[in-house]
Amino acid sequence: MVARQLLGHWLVHESPEGVTAGRIVEAEAYLGPNDPASHAYRRTPRSRPMWGPPGYAYVYFTYGNHYCINVVTESEGVAGAVLIRALEPVAGLPLMRRRRGVEREELLCSGPGRLTQAMGITGAHNGVDLCAPPLYIARGGLLPGEQVASSGRIGVVRAAGWPWRFFVAGNPHVSRGPKEAVR
């Protein structure tokens, strides 16, 4: 599963204010029409990138306050994406702190809405190519299999029990959902 492979890679954003980067420590898979919890379950103009070619970003705005970023993983014409839920900050921490307004490193990127704010990602990045600057994914070191845990998805009502959430076990930057993670 692609969500599993995404862990350990870096998400890099080269913005005019400076470069920020983080290691992906938590990701969640969403499919298309077969997944009741996915935005692709009901097609919307905003989520159109989910049907696009793989390697592109799908950024959406939710709850009136927060952005979330997805990586499109399926081929063109097939809906499918991986939601990036948490990052471990590795570069541009001062800039992240300024954008987030918090000092603690664990609070900078430990959540979907938090990491987009820390990285400076907005709706303007919807549909951009993640294989080229200014916003892209870089290959990170391989992750030992025993460090990767999975659990049911967080924050969704439908199909929440599907074990499509992957995260780095014991990493302090992983978000804690309303439900306790089932290792």
Place this chain on the structure above:
DNA sequence: TGAGTGATTGACT
């Protein structure tokens, strides 16, 4: 045309 819901976070009791 209007009410309800949501892949969330942060502030307040």
Place this chain on the structure above:
DNA sequence: GTCAATCACTCAT
């Protein structure tokens, strides 16, 4: 532990 903020989109008049 509870609740508000606030926007895109769906569903019901």
